[in-house]
Amino acid sequence: MRYHRTDIVERAVGVLDQYGLADLSMRRIASELGLQPSALYHHFGSKQELLAAVADEVLERGARPDAPDTAWDDRVVALSRELRDAMLAYRDGAELVATVHAFGLGVRSPAAPLASAIEAAGFDEAFARTAAMTVLHFVFGHVSDEQTHRQANTAGAIDADPLGRADTASFDLGLSLILEGIRHRAAPVRTARH
Amino acid sequence: MRYHRTDIVERAVGVLDQYGLADLSMRRIASELGLQPSALYHHFGSKQELLAAVADEVLERGARPDAPDTAWDDRVVALSRELRDAMLAYRDGAELVATVHAFGLGVRSPAAPLASAIEAAGFDEAFARTAAMTVLHFVFGHVSDEQTHRQANTAGAIDADPLGRADTASFDLGLSLILEGIRHRAAPVRTARH
DNA sequence: ACCTGAACACCGTTCAAGT
DNA sequence: ACCTGAACACCGTTCAAGT
Numbered sequence: 001m002r003y004h005r006t007d008i009v010e011r012a013v014g015v016l017d018q019y020g021l022a023d024l025s026m027r028r029i030a031s032e033l034g035l036q037p038s039a040l041y042h043h044f045g046s047k048q049e050l051l052a053a054v055a056d057e058v059l060e061r062g063a064r065p066d067a068p069d070t071a072w073d074d075r076v077v078a079l080s081r082e083l084r085d086a087m088l089a090y091r092d093g094a095e096l097v098a099t100v101h102a103f104g105l106g107v108r109s110p111a112a113p114l115a116s117a118i119e120a121a122g123f124d125e126a127f128a129r130t131a132a133m134t135v136l137h138f139v140f141g142h143v144s145d146e147q148t149h150r151q152a153n154t155a156g157a158i159d160a161d162p163l164g165r166a167d168t169a170s171f172d173l174g175l176s177l178i179l180e181g182i183r184h185r186a187a188p189v190r191t192a193r194h
Numbered sequence: 195m196r197y198h199r200t201d202i203v204e205r206a207v208g209v210l211d212q213y214g215l216a217d218l219s220m221r222r223i224a225s226e227l228g229l230q231p232s233a234l235y236h237h238f239g240s241k242q243e244l245l246a247a248v249a250d251e252v253l254e255r256g257a258r259p260d261a262p263d264t265a266w267d268d269r270v271v272a273l274s275r276e277l278r279d280a281m282l283a284y285r286d287g288a289e290l291v292a293t294v295h296a297f298g299l300g301v302r303s304p305a306a307p308l309a310s311a312i313e314a315a316g317f318d319e320a321f322a323r324t325a326a327m328t329v330l331h332f333v334f335g336h337v338s339d340e341q342t343h344r345q346a347n348t349a350g351a352i353d354a355d356p357l358g359r360a361d362t363a364s365f366d367l368g369l370s371l372i373l374e375g376i377r378h379r380a381a382p383v384r385t386a387r388h
Numbered sequence: 389a390c391c392t393g394a395a396c397a398c399c400g401t402t403c404a405a406g407t
Numbered sequence: 408a409c410c411t412g413a414a415c416a417c418c419g420t421t422c423a424a425g426t
Contacts, residue, residue, distance in 0.1 A: 025398085025399065025400080026399080026400060026401085027398080027399070027400085037399095037400080037401085038401080038402075038403085041400095041401070041402080046400085046401085047400065047401090
């Protein structure tokens with residue numbers, strides 16, 4: 001059987017969702033496709049490169065059209081929720097996307113649309129970049145926590161909040177704190193001196 | 195040679211700092227101590243357990259005394275900077291501590307002192323927990339970014355900002371956004387003194 | 389109590405060779 | 408262009424056996 005990049009990425013997304021990031025190995029992807037592990041290196045230079053393509057695919061499947069003529073803070077909320085939903089849709093999605101983002105790989109940068117939404121509010125580029133990174137770190141961290149705890153609950157017996165309503169509430173609350181900080185364009189923290 | 199838990203943790207911290215988290219393997223720690231890999235399992239039930247002990251050690255070495263009678267927001271800033279400095283002191287410190295924290299392992303929880311500082315301002319426990327997690331996600335994410343980029347720069351040729359002054363500025367700015375969001379939250383039950 | 393030695397079931401990656 | 412087969416240098420973990 002002859003495969004293309006997209007076939008391999010598609011299969012890798014399946015392996016991710018079924019077995020988790022820890023078991024998303026080159027050897028397992030290859031064997032699921034009926035290939036030798038070495039065959040994958042004809043399509044991707046390294047495992048990192050394949051993971052970046054998988055992360056891009058996860059984000060692309062969760063992408064929704066941006067609404068540039070709505071208020072900047074509504075756009076930030078919409079972009080953050082879109083990102084959260086995209087990562088929640090696949091097992092270990094948050095950890096995968098965060099890892100790929102940390103290494104600077106991947107075509108889709110979730111930071112760019114956040115930053116431009118904040119810039120559209122009239123903030124300068126440097127501030128918008130820092131604010132966008134703050135939002136992004138929050139989203140990655142929160143959703144990673146959600147997924148590891150959801151995993152722990154599924155492994156155990158009962159799940160008090162299977163739909164994650166409490167998670168959604170604390171996600172919105174944490175996000176609103178950062179937005180409020182941006183709105184009030186916080187005074188820089190003082191360095192304590194004695 | 196006969197070792198105790200503490201000897202192994204100490205050596206593991208050294209391996210972490212010298213080779214990074216990816217090369218912090220049971221086999222490498224063992225060989226650095228002149229032991230068989232299996233010997234480590236007499237002291238630790240698993241690699242995860244050993245990593246938790248290493249993360250605790252890193253945090254403990256960076257611990258500074260808390261100042262409970264200062265303003266709540268100054269305490270949050272001080273705790274966040276302490277955490278940042280502790281993780282920056284060892285290669286991949288942030289990724290290690292964040293991973294251990296995500297799995298709910300480790301004795302030292304950096305979230306607890308943050309939450310109690312926020313509670314001391316009069317906010318209820320549930321809000322304080324969410325606000326503390328928001329701060330924590332930001333700190334983990336920001337410092338992880340700092341360390342991966344610092345790593346990339348050290349591998350390359352030049353480093354424009356070797357002391358990370360730009361990183362410190364954006365750390366303080368991001369942190370101040372979250373603090374401003376907490377401040378503008380209505381209805382603290384008690385009013386903070388000072 | 390603490391460690392050795394050997395084994396089991398895995399990894400990512402390279403490379404000559406096949407079609 | 409796409410893949411096989413074999414190899415290299417690794418992993419975490421278990422377990423009987425030694426002192």
